[in-house]
Amino acid sequence: MKDQENTKTSVTSGRHISCWLDSSEPFITAPLHEDIETDVVVIGGGIAGISVAYNLMQAGKKVVVVEDGNIGSGETGRTTAHLVSALDDRYYDLMRIFGEEQTKHVAESHKAAIDFIERTAKQENIDCDFERLDGYLFLHPTDKEESLEKELKAAQKAGVEVESFSVMPGIKDASRALKFHNQAQFHPLKYLNGLCKALVERGAKIYTGTKADKIDHKGIVTKEGFTVKADFVVVATNTPVNNKYVMHLKQYPYRTYVVGAKVKKGSIAKALWWDTGDFSQNADIAPYHYVRLQKLDNEYDLLICGGEDHPVGLAEQDKISEEDRYGLLEYWMRQRFDVEHIVYQWSGQVLEPMDSLGYIGRNPKDEPNVFIVTGDSGNGMTHGTIAGMLITDLIMGKENPWEKIYDPSRFKLFSSGKTYFKELIGGMINYLKQRPKDAKSVELLSIPAGQGKIVEIDGKKFGVYRDKKDLFHMVGAECTHMKCIIKWNGDEQSWDCPCHGSRFTKEGKVLNGPANDDLAYYTNEMDEKAGIND
Ligand SMILES: Cc1cc2nc3c(=O)[nH]c(=O)nc-3n(C[C@H](O)[C@H](O)[C@H](O)COP(=O)(O)OP(=O)(O)OC[C@H]3O[C@@H](n4cnc5c(N)ncnc54)[C@H](O)[C@@H]3O)c2cc1C
Ligand code: FES
Incomplete structure (x- = not known):
């Protein structure tokens, strides 16, 4: 089995290496180190972000992509890459929720996404096992x-x-x-690499190892303090890190x-x-x-x-x-x-959306030039490709028949039935239940090497990981998104948040949003920082 050290400099958001990461070269560029301006800034280098960037570049826009890790280092590198119009939710449910006409558009959009990938791979000469x-x-x-x-x-x-x-x-x-x-299948990372090559050759800018720390309608500020000013902002971070509440109540990880x-x-x-x-x-x-x-x-x-x-x-x-x-x-x-x-x-x-379909379009309760892509369920390859076509039309001011179906502002709680409601309530109960007061303290020394646990110390909760050299790595246990208490994932050796799916390394660095800030972190090697969570 192929594993890697789980740090933020790594190429993927977990310990295990997928067959895709193992059989392709990572697409890496220099990080951003100056202030720049562009037509569109895309945040996230997965299938959604790169598809949006590619379509916009083809439509004549100046595009900048910033990616925290390498291209494909998020869920796109960990997929199984079935390309289907036979969705993982049933058409009889979609008919009930959206009606016949809209459901026809759903089927048509996923078919168009597969056709797009086939056509583009051919045109750009991308050898991606399609x-x-x-x-x-x-x-x-x-x-x-x-x-x-x-x-x-x-x-x-x-x-x-x-x-x-x-x-x-x-x-x-x-x-x-x-x-x-x-239906179809392909190698997702070889495909992304091909799109990135085309982007760079035609003048688009891609900056890997570049985290968007602050995002608003004017553009982004990177973690290092550089700005990208843009007319349009597309947040393709899988779960939207710029949307604190609305979207995370409509989908469940x-x-x-x-x-x-x-x-x-x-x-x-x-x-x-x-x-x-x-x-x-x-x-x-x-x-x-x-x-x-x-x-x-x-x-x-x-x-x-x-x-x-x-x-x-x-x-x-x-x-x-x-x-x-x-x-x-x-x-x-x-x-x-x-x-x-x-x-x-x-x-x-x-991310399972409350009514089965992805959310692609304008970010609710935001300026109209800010777009998001999220809620892919198990169909993110096609949803991400649909985002490429749809968001490009929205930015170019062209009508698109799929706009309404994928609109992130839609709300179908009652027609989507009890499923989502149950998950929503479950998430809330977790949120209330796991606040520090009723916590059960766990002795530090009872934690086996290579494992993590939540420990309460002086009324505060910490995630404590004990490494093989007996060093303790402690992180603040409150997720930086909405303060739910994180949980240890012994398999991928990460801290995972049960509320909306944020994930952090054992050193507290964000692996997945919606959280966009790292957890406070210290080890017993750095006692002087012990007050970091005060
Ligand atoms: C095991 C598995 C099997 C799957 N199987 C299928 C399948 O067969 N078919 C299918 O269609 N879908 C499948 N999916 C779903 C699909 O893989 C995902 O929905 C899709 O890859 C998501 O793409 P994305 O571009 O939205 O997100 P990601 O690929 O996660 O890309 C988001 C990127 O944003 C970056 N980022 C995050 N925050 C910031 C920031 N602040 N600044 C800069 N960059 C940032 C991340 O590093 C990441 O690279 C599967 C998923 C999994 C996990
Ligand atoms: S509280 Fe929302 S992801 Fe942790």
Whole structure:
């Protein structure tokens, strides 16, 4: 398994290295070290930010991208990169929430995103393993037979090319399925690198290792104090770090897990597979498994299998630790596919919007020149690509039929049903429950080496990590977003916030927003700073 030291200078937001990071060169440029002006500043170098930058550059705008880490060092480097118009939420739910006409636009926008990636890879000569293939949605044993029928009708009505199917290629033990035609897959980081090369060649500026510390409608100020003045600001940081409240009450963060195993080339037919979800775990957001192949070397392919999701920071709710989820995933995979040994494992974070669709457009309660992209759910490859097309039209003053559906200001709580409401209340209860007063203190010395725990000292809560050399690394336990208490993620060796999904290294540096400020940090090597949290 490929791991790395989990620091902010690293190339990814967790300990484990994905197959994408392992099989591509990181795109790195010099950080920004002067004040500059531009038409558009894009914050975030994942699929969303780079797609927006590329489209705007093609439309004739002067573009600057700032990225905190390397290009693709966020969730885009930890994805599984299925490209689907067969979304991970059901079309029959979308029909209920948005109505038939709008749902047709949803299907059309995801199809257009796949076409865009195919066309652009060809035009820009990007060798990113793009392949068209069919996708199979098969019934989970805990789901009802009628769900597939219902989904078939709704997806067909929305204009998706889909049929009922009973003999699936590749996978054992799954009989009833829907076959979605013309889906696709690719290598996300090779694609991003190709777009970045085109951007730089045509005069756009990309600054990696550059954190936007302050963001407003005039532009940004970096952590080092340099400014980028811009007419338009696009915040593509996965979760919008410039939006403190509104958006984080409309979406909920989940952690999801991936294993990659070697399979003999040609032994499994090429396809995408995913099940309808385990309704015994959560009937509202049933966690599902998603599977694809990726070429590895001349002899082997990699079978990539994802799933075993849980709300961020709350793995123990099901009494299954983060680390143990890989074992469950492997077991599930071995029951259905003939694989050799596991060579990769990693996890990542997805944001589940309250009504199933991404939020792409003007930032609510902000100036009209500030845009955001968030709420991707498990369809961030296409949502990010849609953002590229949609935000470009909004900035260029062109009408776009998808504007209303993806508008971040939309509010569909009641039609989206009890699912989101439950998560929202859950988040609030966490928030109230975990404030310091009713905290349970844990002895520092009971923390095993390589693990972290929340400890209360003199009425204050701290996240304490004990390293293998017996040094303690302490961070303020209140998330810098809205003060929820962080939780230790032993698997990715990070501090994760269960409220809205912010994550921090063991030294307290932000890995994922919405928090944009680091946690206060000290080790017992630097006693003079012990008052840092006062
Ligand atoms: C395990 C897993 C499997 C998935 N599978 C699929 C799939 O099969 N198909 C699919 O469509 N989607 C999938 N997704 C979802 C998809 O990967 C994400 O939605 C998508 O990558 C998000 O892209 P992004 O550009 O919005 O965010 P990111 O890739 O996270 O990019 C945001 C960037 O912003 C940077 N940043 C943050 N704050 C700042 C700041 N203040 N200043 C400067 N830079 C900053 C970060 O460093 C980061 O690089 C999956 C996700 C996971 C975790
Ligand atoms: S992410 Fe919102 S309080 Fe931590």
